[in-house]
Amino acid sequence: MNLQNISIKRKLILMTMLTSSLALLLSSASFLIYDLISFRHLLTQDLATQAEIIGYNSAAAMAFKDEPAATATLSALTAKGDIVAAVLYGSDGKMFAQYFRTARTLPEVLPARSQEKGYRFEGQYLDVWHDVSLNGDRLGTLFLQSDMRQWSLRAKRYAGICLVFVLVSASFAFLVSSKLQKVISGRLFSWRTP
Amino acid sequence: MQVDATMRRLRLLITILVILLSSWALEARAQDPPSSSEYLIKAGFIYNFANLVQWPQNAFPQADSPIVIGILGEDHFGVTLDRVLQGKKVNGRPFVVRRFKSVADLAQSVIDLKDCQILFVSSSETAHVTEAIQTLRGISVLTIGEIPGFAKRGGIINLVLEDNKVRFEVNVEAAKQADLNISSRLLALAKIVQQPALDGRKTE
Numbered sequence: 001m002n003l004q005n006i007s008i009k010r011k012l013i014l015m016t017m018l019t020s021s022l023a024l025l026l027s028s029a030s031f032l033i034y035d036l037i038s039f040r041h042l043l044t045q046d047l048a049t050q051a052e053i054i055g056y057n058s059a060a061a062m063a064f065k066d067e068p069a070a071t072a073t074l075s076a077l078t079a080k081g082d083i084v085a086a087v088l089y090g091s092d093g094k095m096f097a098q099y100f101r102t103a104r105t106l107p108e109v110l111p112a113r114s115q116e117k118g119y120r121f122e123g124q125y126l127d128v129w130h131d132v133s134l135n136g137d138r139l140g141t142l143f144l145q146s147d148m149r150q151w152s153l154r155a156k157r158y159a160g161i162c163l164v165f166v167l168v169s170a171s172f173a174f175l176v177s178s179k180l181q182k183v184i185s186g187r188l189f190s191w192r193t194p
Numbered sequence: 195m196q197v198d199a200t201m202r203r204l205r206l207l208i209t210i211l212v213i214l215l216s217s218w219a220l221e222a223r224a225q226d227p228p229s230s231s232e233y234l235i236k237a238g239f240i241y242n243f244a245n246l247v248q249w250p251q252n253a254f255p256q257a258d259s260p261i262v263i264g265i266l267g268e269d270h271f272g273v274t275l276d277r278v279l280q281g282k283k284v285n286g287r288p289f290v291v292r293r294f295k296s297v298a299d300l301a302q303s304v305i306d307l308k309d310c311q312i313l314f315v316s317s318s319e320t321a322h323v324t325e326a327i328q329t330l331r332g333i334s335v336l337t338i339g340e341i342p343g344f345a346k347r348g349g350i351i352n353l354v355l356e357d358n359k360v361r362f363e364v365n366v367e368a369a370k371q372a373d374l375n376i377s378s379r380l381l382a383l384a385k386i387v388q389q390p391a392l393d394g395r396k397t398e
Contacts, residue, residue: 060379063242065235065359069383135245135284 009181016177021170028162036155040148043126044119047146050080051130055142058088058097059134067097074099082150084125087143088132089114096140114141124148233271235360236353237278240312240338243351244284248375249311253334260290262309266300266326267316269293297322301329315339315349323347334373345387350374352387363387 006014054073061069074086077099086099093113120127130142244261261284265271279289292310294300297319303309313335315326320341327348330337337349344352345365350372352363364384369376 057379060242060246060377060383063245064239064362064383066361066383134242137245137282 012181012184013174013177016180017170017173020173020177021166024166024169025162028166032155032158032162035158036151039151039154043146043148043151044128047083047126047128047144048119048130050077050083051128051142051144054086054144055130055132058142059132059139062088062090062096062132062139063134063137070097071099077101077144082146082148083144084147085110085143085145087111089141089143091138091140093141110145111143114143117141124152230272230274232355232360233274234278236340237271237275239353239360239362240275240314241278241282241289243336243338243380244289244312246377246380247336247369248377249334249336250373253311253373254287255309258286260288261311262290262292263312263314264292264294264300264310265314265316266294266297266319267322268318270316297325297329300326310335312336312338315341315344317341323349330372332371336372336374337368346389348389350376351384354385361385365389 054077057076058070058073061067061073070088074088074097077083077086078101081101084101087110088096088098090096095112098110115129117129117131119129124147126146126148128144128146130144131138132140132142240263244263263275263279265275276291279291282289292303294303300310300313311334313326313330315323315337317340319326323339323341323344324347327337336351337344338351338353339345339349340353341349342352342354345363345368348365348368350365350368352365354361354363362384363386364376364381365387366376366381367389
């Protein structure tokens with residue numbers, strides 16, 4: 001179908017649809033991007049809070065070198081499905097206690113020694129390093145790794161919703177614009193025919 | 195000739211002396227580690243306890259008074275405890291370590307002067323545990339022992355060796371009586387020990 005061969009009527013409909021769909025697509029995309037960025041930020045904060053709680057609860061166990069108690073505290077993370085691994089490193093930088101959600105995560109994958117505190121995005125994982133201290137004495141570092149499953153889930157769901165929304169809007173735009181163009185082109189043709 | 199012989203003899207003597215001294219020092223060092231590492235851990239534990247226990251306001255003569263740690267009986271820490279606590283502070287309070295030879299010695303300085311917040315009862319005082327605890331009744335002193343059954347007999351914290359690791363028992367009732375608030379974080383790691391009912395009745 002050549003663009004030149006299409007009637008003005010069709011062209012008008014196509015133009016309106018294209019413009020509105022494009023505008024809609026762009027605005028949805030910007031919303032999607034904004035939401036995903038802010039959600040990522042939220043996830044980081046959430047993981048940092050998580051690290052603070054776990055760090056607070058395992059500080060005494062670390063101070064008293066009670067490894068089973070520290071492991072038990074880390075195991076509470078089973079309730080958080082997105083946390084793949086949690087490791088406590090002593091003040092010497094060596095591993096003190098660890099937790100893995102599944103046996104699939106091999107310890108070799110994890111950093112052998114502790115790193116500076118802060119957060120890092122590593123591929124599809126979010127890593128948080130948190131200092132563990134008791135009344136101001138630094139005892140070690142806590143490492144938490146999240147697979148950001150809520151994020152990818154949200155991204156997928158959001159993209160799906162956007163797609164459906166754009167399709168529905170486009171068909172709606174088609175209906176409206178074909179009705180509207182009748183008003184204009186109907187009059188246009190009625191002028192030409194007499 | 196004569197001087198030479200004397201010199202040689204002197205040199206030999208010095209060599210023998212050096213060898214003897216160094217072997218003695220080595221032996222001493224070889225015997226030292228197991229107990230010293232145990233007491234290094236115990237010293238760290240005492241510091242951690244100080245971090246996780248709250249004393250009432252009136253337990254200190256002044257707002258910035260140091261936390262006085264008394265050692266009752268034979269001191270197995272040597273300089274370890276002083277070294278571990280050096281420069282450390284809890285809530286702005288530094289540490290001072292004092293040694294008490296006997297319960298009588300302790301009674302004299304603690305009761306009037308409130309000059310002790312933590313008392314470590316050495317294993318040498320096994321026979322005087324009840325006496326020491328009686329002396330401190332009603333005073334906010336955190337008693338720490340290393341004697342089997344110390345917590346059961348009214349001590350607050352007892353350090354025990356389990357599979358070569360230092361663990362601890364806590365007598366919560368005794369802590370309450372001494373008006374000490376032990377952090378739940380500490381209790382979570384402790385083995386809670388109950389005082390026999392007979393003893394509990396006697397204290398009330």
